[in-house]
Amino acid sequence: MGVLDNRSIVNKTVKKIGKANWLHKTDATKFDFAPYLATFKDEELLTDILAIMAFSGMDFTYNLDYVMQMYNLICIGRYPNEEEKIFKSLVSMYAENEELFKFNNNFEKVVSAFDDKRIVVEYFNYLLETEEIIDRDDLELLSHVVDYVQTARQYYVDDRALFVSAIKLIKEFAQASYYDEEDVEKIVEARLREDRKANGIYEIDRYALAELDQKISEMTDRGSELATIMETADSTVKSLRSAVDGIRRDVRRTKENEIRDLQLKSNGIIAKFESTYSELLSQERESLYTERESLMSDVAAQIERGKTELTTASDNIAKRAALELGHINSAANGAIERIKEIVSNNAEVRKLLAEAKTDDDFLARLAAVEKMASQLPGETSQIIPSAKTGETVPTEKVVESTPIVTAPTIVIPKIEVREVDPTVNYYFDKRIPFGERFARLVEEKEKDAKSNGTLYHEKFDDAAKIVMVGKKPLYIYGPSGTGKNHMIVQLADLLKMKVVRSGYISYEQEVLGYTNSSTGAYVPSNFYRGYKYGDIIFYDEYDAGAPNAAIALNSFTEPDNKDYTFPDGVTVERHPNFRIIAAGNTKGNGRTQAFHTRSKMDQSVRKRWEALFVGYDPKIEMSTLKTYPNWFEFASNFRKAIEELPTDDSSRDDIDSFTTRDADTIRTYLDDKVFPDEKIMELEIVGTKDTDYLSQIGEQMDKMSFSQGGKKLLKTYHSVCDSRRGK
Numbered sequence: 001m002g003v004l005d006n007r008s009i010v011n012k013t014v015k016k017i018g019k020a021n022w023l024h025k026t027d028a029t030k031f032d033f034a035p036y037l038a039t040f041k042d043e044e045l046l047t048d049i050l051a052i053m054a055f056s057g058m059d060f061t062y063n064l065d066y067v068m069q070m071y072n073l074i075c076i077g078r079y080p081n082e083e084e085k086i087f088k089s090l091v092s093m094y095a096e097n098e099e100l101f102k103f104n105n106n107f108e109k110v111v112s113a114f115d116d117k118r119i120v121v122e123y124f125n126y127l128l129e130t131e132e133i134i135d136r137d138d139l140e141l142l143s144h145v146v147d148y149v150q151t152a153r154q155y156y157v158d159d160r161a162l163f164v165s166a167i168k169l170i171k172e173f174a175q176a177s178y179y180d181e182e183d184v185e186k187i188v189e190a191r192l193r194e195d196r197k198a199n200g201i202y203e204i205d206r207y208a209l210a211e212l213d214q215k216i217s218e219m220t221d222r223g224s225e226l227a228t229i230m231e232t233a234d235s236t237v238k239s240l241r242s243a244v245d246g247i248r249r250d251v252r253r254t255k256e257n258e259i260r261d262l263q264l265k266s267n268g269i270i271a272k273f274e275s276t277y278s279e280l281l282s283q284e285r286e287s288l289y290t291e292r293e294s295l296m297s298d299v300a301a302q303i304e305r306g307k308t309e310l311t312t313a314s315d316n317i318a319k320r321a322a323l324e325l326g327h328i329n330s331a332a333n334g335a336i337e338r339i340k341e342i343v344s345n346n347a348e349v350r351k352l353l354a355e356a357k358t359d360d361d362f363l364a365r366l367a368a369v370e371k372m373a374s375q376l377p378g379e380t381s382q383i384i385p386s387a388k389t390g391e392t393v394p395t396e397k398v399v400e401s402t403p404i405v406t407a408p409t410i411v412i413p414k415i416e417v418r419e420v421d422p423t424v425n426y427y428f429d430k431r432i433p434f435g436e437r438f439a440r441l442v443e444e445k446e447k448d449a450k451s452n453g454t455l456y457h458e459k460f461d462d463a464a465k466i467v468m469v470g471k472k473p474l475y476i477y478g479p480s481g482t483g484k485n486h487m488i489v490q491l492a493d494l495l496k497m498k499v500v501r502s503g504y505i506s507y508e509q510e511v512l513g514y515t516n517s518s519t520g521a522y523v524p525s526n527f528y529r530g531y532k533y534g535d536i537i538f539y540d541e542y543d544a545g546a547p548n549a550a551i552a553l554n555s556f557t558e559p560d561n562k563d564y565t566f567p568d569g570v571t572v573e574r575h576p577n578f579r580i581i582a583a584g585n586t587k588g589n590g591r592t593q594a595f596h597t598r599s600k601m602d603q604s605v606r607k608r609w610e611a612l613f614v615g616y617d618p619k620i621e622m623s624t625l626k627t628y629p630n631w632f633e634f635a636s637n638f639r640k641a642i643e644e645l646p647t648d649d650s651s652r653d654d655i656d657s658f659t660t661r662d663a664d665t666i667r668t669y670l671d672d673k674v675f676p677d678e679k680i681m682e683l684e685i686v687g688t689k690d691t692d693y694l695s696q697i698g699e700q701m702d703k704m705s706f707s708q709g710g711k712k713l714l715k716t717y718h719s720v721c722d723s724r725r726g727k
Contacts, residue, residue, distance in 0.1 A: 481659025522568030534575030630709030
């Protein structure tokens with residue numbers, strides 16, 4: 001290859017890197033590239049290598065021979081395309097730091113140690129990019145690493161595992177604040193020793209054997225001493241056992257004598273007590289008989305005196321009432337006589353009466369008033385003839401002595417007026433296969449979730465199946481804040497039914513209705529309307545009600561319940577869509593550690609309900625706090641810590657834990673930036689819990705794994721708890 005060929009290679013290289021970066025164009029033109037082209041056998045590959053060296057300002061004369069050696073080590077013809085790609089990557093790294101490759105034949109040693117040449121690229125790339133692990137200038141340490149790789153090659157079948165072990169050795173060097181040659185050799189030897197052990201090779205020299213033999217001798221001597229001690233101890237124990245048996249026999253005899261004496265004394269005391277008690281009892285009986293006769297005589301005398309006093313008082317009241325009534329009648333008659341006298345003696349009044357008798361308009365109005373007055377209770381009218389027409393007109397009104405009593409205002413409850421629609425809900429229609437109905441409900445649920453982002457509890461499908469079958473009423477129970485009520489609302493929306501909500505049952509009238517004592521009218525209950533019109537009747541906090549009152553539902557939970565006669569005497573047919581659902585916090589066994597006021601349900605009630613436990617659903621909380629992963633992690637560990645706390649109450653249903661409702665509140669505070677983390681922790685997590693209880697929870701969480709953000713919230717939790725304790 002001549003100058004012209006050199007010029008062709010130079011021109012192609014200049015075209016690749018640009019004329020401005022070509023610093024040795026003249027020298028390169030005179031340089032003979034023929035031997036290298038013969039090795040690389042590819043003009044494009046050679047120009048790529050020259051471009052890399054030109055970018056780094058490397059001398060061709062000094063470096064091309066070394067690069068050619070690298071080519072011969074990497075490109076051995078197994079995988080030409082892959083090998084050339086690896087070779088060019090190594091040339092680029094060589095151009096970045098040639099000393100790293102040349103020092104103490106590092107490159108040749110690494111290439112010979114790893115069969116997979118891609119690992120060679122990863123090795124040198126790791127050294128070049130990870131400056132904080134080891135200083136590039138400290139090539140002596142890297143030489144030890146290379147020597148380790150060559151030596152450890154025999155203990156590793158997998159190149160990747162050998163590479164990882166080499167990286168660990170480099171990190172050990174980086175962690176040492178100071179090291180000399182001896183320290184480095186100890187570190188390398190320790191890692192090689194571990195490699196040999198991993199392959200079942202253990203180093204045992206004569207010194208170790210001698211030391212082991214000495215330890216065995218010492219253990220034999222100690223075993224002899226221990227045997228002697230055990231023999232002595234056995235003898236001592238036998239002596240002690242004999243002495244103890246003697247003492248036990250003496251004590252037993254002493255105690256038996258003491259017990260015998262005590263029994264004799266106690267029998268005497270009991271006999272004396274019984275005698276004294278019988279004597280006192282006899283005396284008390286005689287005393288009571290005597291006192292009873294005296295007391296009966298006194299009571300009879302008091303009754304007679306009271307009867308006489310009441311009779312006298314009654315007679316006096318009757319006499320005074322008659323006297324007062326006479327005074328009232330006398331006063332009324334006198335008033336009437338005086339009015340008549342005034343009318344007869346007063347000319348002006350007589351004139352007005354005469355004019356009134358001839359005034360048709362006045363008489364007509366007076367007749368209307370008289371007609372209205374005749375309709376009022378407690379009054380009568382005297383009618384006088386009209387001088388003109390002969391009609392009668394009222395002259396005066398005589399008020400009867402019986403007073404007029406106004407009847408009290410009675411408020412009659414407003415009764416809902418609805419038409420009974422007997423149409424069976426599609427999801428309850430047993431003529432349609434259950435699987436088909438349930439599949440349609442699931443389809444509607446998934447459509448709602450996709451369109452509106454609605455989240456459904458993991459127990460939703462179970463609850464829906466129980467309600468759709470309708471053999472038993474559904475009772476869902478579980479801790480506070482798990483979304484039980486919300487689940488029922490979601491179910492009713494999908495079923496397109498009305499939910500009639502009620503609290504717990506205190507009186508059976510809340511189920512059956514009652515009769516108004518004022519009007520005698522029947523007042524229907526919410527339950528009555530649901531039963532008749534086909535609604536869902538939902539009792540919340542059901543386990544807090546009165547157990548006897550809840551028994552009123554038993555008649556309606558029987559399989560053959562088709563109709564019921566309510567207190568108004570009317571028999572109402574059960575609507576096919578009618579369903580009963582209740583929610584509570586306990587299983588129905590009564591009060592628990594968390595719910596002290598809950599009642600124990602009657603067995604006849606519990607057997608008629610289908611009980612479904614509804615706990616916390618992590619996916620709902622995760623979705624609620626998805627934009628705040630640190631809070632979700634902390635809340636999950638907080639609840640887990642509470643559940644892991646030991647308790648001596650086997651009936652514990654729930655404790656003051658983290659609820660789905662709490663998660664929704666926290667998200668609202670964070671979204672609206674209402675409070676910082678410290679205040680949210682104080683309000684929603686710490687709350688009103690006891691300080692000792694908070695400390696136990698904190699100790700449990702300290703044992704758990706947290707992310708960096710979770711650790712920050714855990715630190716905030718401890719800070720708020722310390723403030724509560726006054727620290």
